[in-house]
Amino acid sequence: MTLTAVLHSEWIKIRSIRSIYGSLMAVLATTLTITVLIMGTSGQEQAAQAGSDALLNAFFALNFGQIAAIAFGATAVSSEFFNGALRISLAAVPRRSLFYAAKMATIGGSALVVGLVTTFTTFLVGQLLLGEHAIGLGRPGALRAAFGGAIYLALMALLAAGLTALLRSAVAVLSLLIPLFLIVPFVLVDVATAVVRYLPDRAGQAVLQQNPEDGPGPWTGLAVTAAWAAAALLAGWWAVRERDA
Amino acid sequence: MTSIDVHELTKEYGTTRAVDRLSFRVQPGRVTGFLGPNGAGKSTAMRLVLGLDRPTGGSATIGGRPYARLTEPLRTVGALLDAQAAHGSRTARSHVAVLAASNGIPMSRVKAVLEETGLGDVGARRIKSFSLGMRQRLGIAVALLGDPHVVMLDEPSNGLDPEGIIWIRELMKRLAREGRTVLVSSHLMNETASFADHLVVLGRGRLLADMSMKQFLDSRSTPRVRLRTTEPGRLRSALASKGLTGVQADDGRWAIDGVTAAEIGAIAAGEGIPLLELGDERATLEQAYLDLTADDTPFAALTTRDRQET
Numbered sequence: 001m002t003l004t005a006v007l008h009s010e011w012i013k014i015r016s017i018r019s020i021y022g023s024l025m026a027v028l029a030t031t032l033t034i035t036v037l038i039m040g041t042s043g044q045e046q047a048a049q050a051g052s053d054a055l056l057n058a059f060f061a062l063n064f065g066q067i068a069a070i071a072f073g074a075t076a077v078s079s080e081f082f083n084g085a086l087r088i089s090l091a092a093v094p095r096r097s098l099f100y101a102a103k104m105a106t107i108g109g110s111a112l113v114v115g116l117v118t119t120f121t122t123f124l125v126g127q128l129l130l131g132e133h134a135i136g137l138g139r140p141g142a143l144r145a146a147f148g149g150a151i152y153l154a155l156m157a158l159l160a161a162g163l164t165a166l167l168r169s170a171v172a173v174l175s176l177l178i179p180l181f182l183i184v185p186f187v188l189v190d191v192a193t194a195v196v197r198y199l200p201d202r203a204g205q206a207v208l209q210q211n212p213e214d215g216p217g218p219w220t221g222l223a224v225t226a227a228w229a230a231a232a233l234l235a236g237w238w239a240v241r242e243r244d245a
Numbered sequence: 246m247t248s249i250d251v252h253e254l255t256k257e258y259g260t261t262r263a264v265d266r267l268s269f270r271v272q273p274g275r276v277t278g279f280l281g282p283n284g285a286g287k288s289t290a291m292r293l294v295l296g297l298d299r300p301t302g303g304s305a306t307i308g309g310r311p312y313a314r315l316t317e318p319l320r321t322v323g324a325l326l327d328a329q330a331a332h333g334s335r336t337a338r339s340h341v342a343v344l345a346a347s348n349g350i351p352m353s354r355v356k357a358v359l360e361e362t363g364l365g366d367v368g369a370r371r372i373k374s375f376s377l378g379m380r381q382r383l384g385i386a387v388a389l390l391g392d393p394h395v396v397m398l399d400e401p402s403n404g405l406d407p408e409g410i411i412w413i414r415e416l417m418k419r420l421a422r423e424g425r426t427v428l429v430s431s432h433l434m435n436e437t438a439s440f441a442d443h444l445v446v447l448g449r450g451r452l453l454a455d456m457s458m459k460q461f462l463d464s465r466s467t468p469r470v471r472l473r474t475t476e477p478g479r480l481r482s483a484l485a486s487k488g489l490t491g492v493q494a495d496d497g498r499w500a501i502d503g504v505t506a507a508e509i510g511a512i513a514a515g516e517g518i519p520l521l522e523l524g525d526e527r528a529t530l531e532q533a534y535l536d537l538t539a540d541d542t543p544f545a546a547l548t549t550r551d552r553q554e555t
Binding site for chain 1: 292295296297298299312313315316317318319322324326327329330331332334335336339340342343344346347348349387
């Protein structure tokens with residue numbers, strides 16, 4: 001049994017379930033649609049404001065795209081915990097570490113590819129709508145943000161995927177992560193700003209800013225997100241290896 | 246040849262022993278029926294053989310190797326565990342293709358097994374639109390995918406219509422004739438009797454019997470003869486002289502316990518008593534099974550494994 005064969009099998013799994021493949025495509029669709037809506041309406045106005053971060057504005061819609069990335073990572077794994085489907089999968093690939101590694105590589109890899117298409121398309125299309133305020137990829141930090149944003153999306157998908165392997169439920173993971181990213185920062189922002197900066201989403205989003213304020217720098221921030229994702233992946237790996245299927 | 250060897254296999258869930266020091270061997274070339282009531286540990290034992298659950302103790306091997314060590318396991322072992330486990334959103338074809346891809350099985354086999362199981366026309370349909378019987382056929386298609394030496398089917402006739410049941414019975418017999426190792430679990434006795442050559446019987450996780458179907462029936466039933474005669478009075482005295490008693494039923498048939506038709510035939514011929522009908526009554530598997538489990542020591546293992554066969 002080769003890694004290539006198992007990767008191929010995992011890719012067919014993603015392609016053959018509409019909701020999983022749909023979530024992956026929604027990363028691009030959501031980010032692009034929201035970018036067009038915002039840039040087309042209030043983009044120029046915002047860009048004209050003093051102190052506005054042109055990069056952060058360009059990639060603002062990744063806040064919504066990341067929800068699709070999380071849903072993708074969670075549903076791609078949770079499909080294995082549906083009615084004991086995992087038994088069929090593990091009967092075919094009984095080496096659990098190989099199975100897990102191939103699955104996560106496929107999820108991370110496809111999220112990264114779609115993430116790259118998403119960040120570059122979003123950037124270029126968004127700037128087309130900004131007229132005189134438009135910036136190019138030559139702008140300092142622009143390429144960093146485009147590549148970093150794609151890595152960020154892949155890490156979010158992997159974070160959700162690893163947690164789903166641990167908790168065995170996409171619903172549990174989505175109801176844990178989405179409030180964590182959408183609500184907790186606003187609640188905690190006054191009392192524990194420093195903590196919020198090291199949450200997986202806030203830390204990684206430093207890579208999207210022209211001049212990240214205090215807190216981790218662009219690559220350090222992304223590394224913090226990567227550490228969160230790695231922890232989730234390790235927990236999921238432990239669960240898949242040790243538990244009865 | 247590839248046999249399934251289970252040695253001292255034990256699985257505990259909390260304080261419950263689902264499988265309790267189970268040892269048996271499933272030989273190639275015959276259909277082995279895996280019998281026991283629901284909850285006897287049949288499915289757990291199969292999951293343990295496939296390495297899906299971790300045993301608390303003991304081991305299970307296939308052709309001498311643990312399942313997880315098999316390279317491309319679907320080419321050695323085909324298993325149907327739970328037909329409901331296939332993801333409903335996939336089409337039948339992509340469900341089988343996923344499994345084929347992981348084991349380097351050519352895609353031409355996907356089409357072949359779908360056709361073989363009667364699903365050739367519905368391969369592009371989503372599994373959630375399938376009836377229970379179609380899902381069962383899909384599970385069997387997956388089991389056959391790698392042209393395996395060993396086939397393990399857990400309750401394969403669940404949900405199948407009568408033609409489906411006949412089909413699966415003939416399929417299992419054919420697989421055994423081809424020299425494959427076939428283990429089929431069921432809680433339905435009469436159905437198992439129609440295809441199994443050998444039996445492994447479980448009760449509460451323990452081995453109750455491991456023997457051929459014929460041995461099992463013989464060991465679990467006393468011989469009985471049924472006959473009809475035109476001269477009941479002479480027959481009664483002839484039987485009495487041999488220390489036998491017959492019981493006459495309302496329809497005029499006699500039942501005589503503890504003898505075979507050959508013995509009664511000889512007695513009747515010697516006495517010149519005309520017999521209209523004479524035959525051995527074969528015990529059914531169901532009767533033999535109930536007799537086994539009704540014993541005072543129902544869970545004492547009763548093993549007559551034929552060593553010369555191994």
